Amino acid sequence: MNIFDQYLDKIKKILLDLSSNDGLILPDSLDGITAEIPPSKFDSDISTNVAMVLSKINKKSPTDLASVLADALKKNDTLIENISVINPGFINIKFKSIFWTNFVKEIINHAKTFGINTKEKKNNYLIEFVSANPTGPLHVGHCRGAILGDVITNVLSFNKHRVTKEYYVNDYGNQIINFTKSVYFRIREKTFSEPFPSDNEDLYPGDYLIDFAQNIINSNKKMDFEDFNKISGELTALSIEEALKLIKDNLNSLGIKHDNFISEKKLVSNHEVEKVIDFLQKNKFVYKGKIKAPASEDDDNWVEREQLLFRSTDFGDDKDRALQKSDGAWTYFASDVAYHKNKLDRKFDYLINILGADHAGYIKRISSSVDALSNSKGKLICKVSQLVKLIKDKKPFKMSKRKGDYITVDDLINEVGKDATRFIMLNRSSDVELDFDFDNVIEKSKENxxxxxxxxxxxxxxxxxxxxxxxxxxxxxxxxxxxxxxxxxxxxxxxxxxxxxxxxxxxxxxxxxxxxxxxxxxxxxxxxxxxxxxxxxxxxxxxxxxxxxxxxxxxxxxxxxxxxxxxxxxxxxxxxx
RNA sequence: GCGCUUGUAGCUCAACUGGAUAGAGUGCCUGACUUCGGAUCAGGAGGUUCUAGGUUCGACUCCUAGCAGGCGCACCA
Structure with missing residues (x-):
């Protein structure tokens, strides 16, 4: 029961009436006409801009036109107490008390559905969010996007749209190899008492790997950890499994549950990447060529190579993007294109991606690929969640990834709880950076x-x-x-x-x-x-x-x-x- | 340098897909507990919506140019 929609409909009906009987001229579309909330200083319940929108085309002053419309409105509505025309041409409607009595009854009798838009077309959405690398626990940086995605889902579902929540698992590529090696060294630390190499910058230093290692040792008693090359495949799978278990725990403590987890590795092994690149090649979106060094890189260090590129510049991107690495492996982008092809094939009305601010530069590229794959009919919406600045004792504190001592979702939940985390993370527009003040968040007052x-x-x-x-x-x-x-x-x-x-x-x-x-x-x-x-x-x-x-x-x-x-x-x- | 993004009260932020005299909290000043829960409420002060143009009946909102902050600019993921 949306009273603004109700009255907008009434107004439009009257307009059509006046147009056929009294020569009122209407524009092609009535979209600019709205029913709004009047500012509180006016003693009025609904206002409309209709007269101002129509004044020019009818060559009449907005206020004159408004009086005519106001009379017509009042005439066929017994619930209106009074109706007034106010400069520069707004029509303000005030209801009788009985209007509100009916309103309350309506809401009480339809408590579960009040607020739902019953008029709009209902869509089928796919929302991808979090998608953090399966190499460790979620930290605060992931948290805001996670909550944003979850609550967008809740809003859409409340409004009777269908929504599928998906997590893309990046279980392929160099990061995963480094991660698995890190787990391996932690295992050696336990089984052969060898110290964890502290000088290797590629390895993951976090303590949580010690738990991963112990869990893997405990549940794989017969495994021979002596030679990494012999067990690397199996160990990769086990390590990812550990990480995903932890991530799902973290999500669970935030109250978030995804419907699907899609594995990048599987897309690769099912040859979905080759297929999608074939498709793009046939449509001339892929070529062999060279790209220039990025501005942030010294020209001296940059080695130009010929490689497989996607023509994202055709769709407004700065440069074309690499699909294949020099060792023949697919780039992250290549498999993500395959993933988006996979999404498109599942015939959703809209695809939503929730990204962190640090990935905003990636949007052009991926939306270009969706355009190329769908003949620009893909309807991909990318939503960026800005950074969260943590504040404690009135001072910001930074987390450093290098040392592995960043604040995790677990730390956050333990300190302030799920409810406060969700509500505060959501309380600001996702477009602005958010100050997350620990002292404030646990305070029990109006400030919170x-x-x-x-x-x-x-x-x-x-x-x-x-x-x-x-x-x-x-x-x-x-x-x-x-x-x-x-x-x-x-x-x-x-x-x-x-x-x-x-x-x-x-x-x-x-x-x-x-x-x-x-x-x-x-x-x-x-x-x-x-x-x-x-x-x-x-x-x-x-x-x-x-x-x-x-x-x-x-x-x-x-x-x-x-x-x-x-x-x-x-x-x-x-x-x- | 390029791209994206933000700029609103001292501070942190809202502003209903372009509406009317731009609103909250906080901070500062003043007041309300014998109570259906004071984790609350009432009042005061605080603004050239970054700047300059443009579109419009009407601009915080859209366009152009600039200024300032943030993020990004790999064969990483």
Missing amino acids: PLYYVQYCYARIASVFRHLDRDLKSDIQINNYDFSYSNEEIVILKKISEWPKCIDAASNKLEPHRIPTYLYELASLFHSYWNLGKENPEKRFINVEKKITDDKLIFLKMISNVIKSGMDIVGVSTPEKM
């Missing part, structure tokens, strides 16, 4: 938006508790005819924005709008609550049972929306804190 919103829900729960009612169970509406105060109307207006918030979050893939909205709603609620301190009549539990019952329905409506939103964000709504 998670608690502020949860507290709102807990307060409502406490009212129900006082009356021996259960907030979670359904509430009955019999003769409900609440006469709303101004404070209540303000809250109702905010509630009516919820479908708009979901729409924006869903269409623009901007889930931060949800925590922002919930915070605003909670803020209005806390003000409303405090009215009861000075004026006992404003309290929810009233001597008159009818008033108490009506107010409970009102509170139930608020808690429904809070609960919906918190579920999408993926955090709890405790009834006591």
Whole structure:
């Protein structure tokens, strides 16, 4: 039930009517006409820009046109209390109290579906996110993208789209060889008491490898660890398995579960890379050539080679991109092209990739390949999540990968918990860098938006508790005819924005709008609550049972929306804190 | 140098796919607990939305150019 959509439809209907009967001229598309939330200083519930959009084409002043439209609107709607035309030509509509009574009933009766866009086409999405190398635990850098992807999925699913969550496992290439060697040296450290080589920069230094090594030794008692070359294949598989187990644990503690894990190695061994390159070759997107040294590299160190290149410059990229290494192995990009071909073949309406800021430069390349593979019909959307700056004791602290002492997802969850991590990571637009202040995140005050919103829900729960009612169970509406105060109307207006918030979050893939909205709603609620301190009549539990019952329905409506939103964000709504 | 991205109150950020007098928190100042939960609330002060042009009835939002910060610019992944 989106009242803005409802009234937009009404307005358009009236326009068509006026156009056929009174000579109103309409443009080809009515898309520019909107129904919006008026600024709070106006005593009004919905506003529309219709008169300003149509004034030029009709050669009339916006205000004159607005008066005509306002009259027509008022005439066929008994729920409008008054309608006003305000410069530069907005039409503002104010509803009668009965409108809101109906509204509340509607939401209470359709608690589970309020906010869902019932008009739009439902799509089938594939979202790829996290996809961190299977060489160790997830760290803070992965965390934001992980949560972003998960909550985008939740928003889309809430809006009845179909979404498949996928993790691309980079289990092929040099990094994996180095990683496996590192595990091997840790095994030798244990079985042959040889020290781990500290001078080899290619090896992974992290302590977690010691656990990997021990686990592999324990569960492979018969394995002979003497000669690396004899066991490298098997050991690679075992090492990756260990890493993936750890990563899945990390994701699980963030509350994230992917539907599929797609192995790069399998794509390679199934010859999907060759096939896709054949295809590109036939369509003249691939050639043998040389690329120039990157600007960051000294020309002296750069060796120009002839190699297999993809014409990404045809699609706006800076340079063509290498597909094959000098040793004949595929580049990461080549197998990723195969992976995207694989995605395209599965016929999704949209492909979404969530990338970290440090991979943003990769977008042109991969979207070029999708364009080449799909004749520019691939509908790939890349979403970048900016860096997270960790702050403790008012100071930023950096993590250094070299020493292996970076902050892991585990560290984060242990310190601040899953709920706070999710809510705070999501509270800002993914386009801006995020300050993640440890002291702030665990603080229990208004400064911490998670608690502020949860507290709102807990307060409502406490009212129900006082009356021996259960907030979670359904509430009955019999003769409900609440006469709303101004404070209540303000809250109702905010509630009516919820479908708009979901729409924006869903269409623009901007889930931060949800925590922002919930915070605003909670803020209005806390003000409303405090009215009861000075004026006992404003309290929810009233001597008159009818008033108490009506107010409970009102509170139930608020808690429904809070609960919906918190579920999408993926955090709890405790009834006591 | 090139590409992407950000620039809004002292600080951290919002602003509904171009709407009206740009909003919150924090910090600073002042006030409210015998209460349905003070993890809260009320009030005050704080702005040339980086700059210069352009498009538009209307620009924080779109376009062009510049300035400043961040990220990236491999046969790595």
